[in-house]
Amino acid sequence: MAYIFFGEISGVIEGDTFQSRKELSKAGVHRPLQGGIDGNSIQGTSSIVLSGGYLDDEDHGNEIIYTGHGGNDSNGRRIKDQSWYSYGNRGLLISELHGHPVRVTRGANHISKFSPKKGYQYGGLYQVTEHFWKKDEGKFGVCIFKLAKISALSSTDILKGIIDLSPENGIPSKRIPTTILRIVRDTKLSKAIKELYNYTCQVCGIRISFNGIGYAEGAHIRPLGTPHNGADAIGNLLCLCPNHHVMYDKGYFRIDENFSLIGIDGSLSIHKNHQIDIVNIKYHCDLFNFEQ
Amino acid sequence: MAYIFFGEISGVIEGDTFQSRKELSKAGVHRPLQGGIDGNSIQGTSSIVLSGGYLDDEDHGNEIIYTGHGGNDSNGRRIKDQSWYSYGNRGLLISELHGHPVRVTRGANHISKFSPKKGYQYGGLYQVTEHFWKKDEGKFGVCIFKLAKISALSSTDILKGIIDLSPENGIPSKRIPTTILRIVRDTKLSKAIKELYNYTCQVCGIRISFNGIGYAEGAHIRPLGTPHNGADAIGNLLCLCPNHHVMYDKGYFRIDENFSLIGIDGSLSIHKNHQIDIVNIKYHCDLFNFEQ
Numbered sequence: 001m002a003y004i005f006f007g008e009i010s011g012v013i014e015g016d017t018f019q020s021r022k023e024l025s026k027a028g029v030h031r032p033l034q035g036g037i038d039g040n041s042i043q044g045t046s047s048i049v050l051s052g053g054y055l056d057d058e059d060h061g062n063e064i065i066y067t068g069h070g071g072n073d074s075n076g077r078r079i080k081d082q083s084w085y086s087y088g089n090r091g092l093l094i095s096e097l098h099g100h101p102v103r104v105t106r107g108a109n110h111i112s113k114f115s116p117k118k119g120y121q122y123g124g125l126y127q128v129t130e131h132f133w134k135k136d137e138g139k140f141g142v143c144i145f146k147l148a149k150i151s152a153l154s155s156t157d158i159l160k161g162i163i164d165l166s167p168e169n170g171i172p173s174k175r176i177p178t179t180i181l182r183i184v185r186d187t188k189l190s191k192a193i194k195e196l197y198n199y200t201c202q203v204c205g206i207r208i209s210f211n212g213i214g215y216a217e218g219a220h221i222r223p224l225g226t227p228h229n230g231a232d233a234i235g236n237l238l239c240l241c242p243n244h245h246v247m248y249d250k251g252y253f254r255i256d257e258n259f260s261l262i263g264i265d266g267s268l269s270i271h272k273n274h275q276i277d278i279v280n281i282k283y284h285c286d287l288f289n290f291e292q
Numbered sequence: 293m294a295y296i297f298f299g300e301i302s303g304v305i306e307g308d309t310f311q312s313r314k315e316l317s318k319a320g321v322h323r324p325l326q327g328g329i330d331g332n333s334i335q336g337t338s339s340i341v342l343s344g345g346y347l348d349d350e351d352h353g354n355e356i357i358y359t360g361h362g363g364n365d366s367n368g369r370r371i372k373d374q375s376w377y378s379y380g381n382r383g384l385l386i387s388e389l390h391g392h393p394v395r396v397t398r399g400a401n402h403i404s405k406f407s408p409k410k411g412y413q414y415g416g417l418y419q420v421t422e423h424f425w426k427k428d429e430g431k432f433g434v435c436i437f438k439l440a441k442i443s444a445l446s447s448t449d450i451l452k453g454i455i456d457l458s459p460e461n462g463i464p465s466k467r468i469p470t471t472i473l474r475i476v477r478d479t480k481l482s483k484a485i486k487e488l489y490n491y492t493c494q495v496c497g498i499r500i501s502f503n504g505i506g507y508a509e510g511a512h513i514r515p516l517g518t519p520h521n522g523a524d525a526i527g528n529l530l531c532l533c534p535n536h537h538v539m540y541d542k543g544y545f546r547i548d549e550n551f552s553l554i555g556i557d558g559s560l561s562i563h564k565n566h567q568i569d570i571v572n573i574k575y576h577c578d579l580f581n582f583e584q
Binding site for chain 1 (some may be wrong): 389498534
């Protein structure tokens with residue numbers, strides 16, 4: 001399988017321009033010379049190029065509504081439903097569920113005020129946040145993806161876990177505090193731990209999957225951030241379903257040194273290649289070691 | 293039960309100063325004239341005043357490590373373990389798990405560079421993001437809370453669902469993309485729906501609870517934001533456990549017009565006072581209505 005590189009390309013920054021698809025490919029930003037989607041249906045999509053564009057595409061800069069791949073004849077006329085199994089659409093779905101970033105490049109012929117005058121312009125990293133199905137003018141089904149720009153907010157802005165939002169559907173003139181309850185950070189290492197366990201929860205064995213694509217969360221044993229300063233390391237990570245992630249973070253259950261669970265029945269499933277640092281297990285245990 | 297007001301006080305903005313606890317109380321920012329915690333053990337904590345301070349307190353401005361209430365004799369000397377059942381500590385725990393904002397005021401005698409020279413200064417809204425147990429100098433157990441400031445980021449910055457973070461434990465000079473996979477917004481209405489169902493998932497009936505305090509998530513049926521523009525309204529909300537929230541948002545299962553589940557077994561439990569807008573159910577159903 002060809003190697004796919006997710007994330008920033010060394011030496012290329014947002015706003016960089018390229019004369020041609022060949023140049024864009026050579027830089028490693030987007031390898032195929034023709035196709036708009038770089039990646040495959042197993043590892044995911046790492047890059048898209050916006051050019052021309054479908055009727056349903058919307059480019060709001062930080063937010064892009066992107067029509068998937070396929071369903072057209074050789075003249076670009078839609079003649080059938082798109083498929084979630086085509087390499088491009090399935091790749092985007094994998095990137096959404098597994099949390100891979102997607103590089104976005106805009107071509108001059110992409111109809112958007114964010115497009116360059118000529119050639120191609122790298123627009124930065126985006127995250128696929130949604131996928132859904134839409135009937136194109138009531139006839140053919142198309143696969144739609146929503147991409148949102150990964151912005152450069154500082155960790156201190158975000159790691160608090162809660163952010164005050166402006167209203168979306170509220171009264172515009174009034175500031176309505178809308179809070180975020182849970183954020184789940186996805187680091188390179190948390191991706192590795194999820195892959196090791198094939199997106200299966202180490203506590204309950206559940207594997208949330210959509211069309212074969214798993215969803216799980218990387219949970220830090222000793223918490224990141226002040227005052228715990230846990231490491232983002234494999235030995236400090238667990239692969240959990242969202243329910244057990246919340247429960248572990250809040251101390252609803254703990255894990256003892258023999259990997260038995262305290263507070264709920266059962267014991268932790270551990271892959272032979274997963275070396276959990278017992279010091280971290282002990283740290284978490286002490287955090288919630290009180291009589292309830 | 294006394295009425296507790298969570299959130300911003302009309303006419304009071306961050307940075308406002310008050311001569312005395314009496315003035316602070318009159319403004320409605322923090323009602324008790326003595327106690328540092330305003331609220332109760334049923335609805336939660338709505339406000340704290342930082343003054344004097346415990347050994348374990350840390351004030352980093354945007355992030356506060358706060359020692360809970362109790363365990364001291366009348367001279368302020370710690371003589372026993374603190375309790376998670378004291379009104380203040382349990383109130384803070386409820387505010388953490390239910391997502392209530394907490395007003396933070398600093399007194400002049402609070403040892404911190406963020407303290408006012410004299411009197412009291414309102415420091416804005418914070419969220420309780422963590423609670424944990426700590427042995428004070430190896431003797432008595434104390435209840436520690438972490439509070440993080442709710443910042444005024446715009447919805448377009450945040451609603452994308454994914455945010456690029458600076459490294460915490462990585463190489464400081466290198467920008468490591470750390471992404472957020474899931475954000476769960478907690479609006480006033482989503483709090484209402486969670487209370488209506490007593491934090492019980494409408495799909496599986498699970499009630500994640502810690503010491504009797506429930507945790508659930510308010511899930512929008514027709515998604516908020518572009519291009520769906522669903523309403524933040526009771527008729528567009530469900531009370532779900534984190535697992536079923538992810539699964540519903542990603543289309544792993546759908547709900548038909550008779551409230552039977554499609555994709556998984558079962559049917560939706562609906563409270564008699566919960567009027568779900570069937571148009572929203574239909575909208576979500578169409579989003580994921582394709583052959584897999």
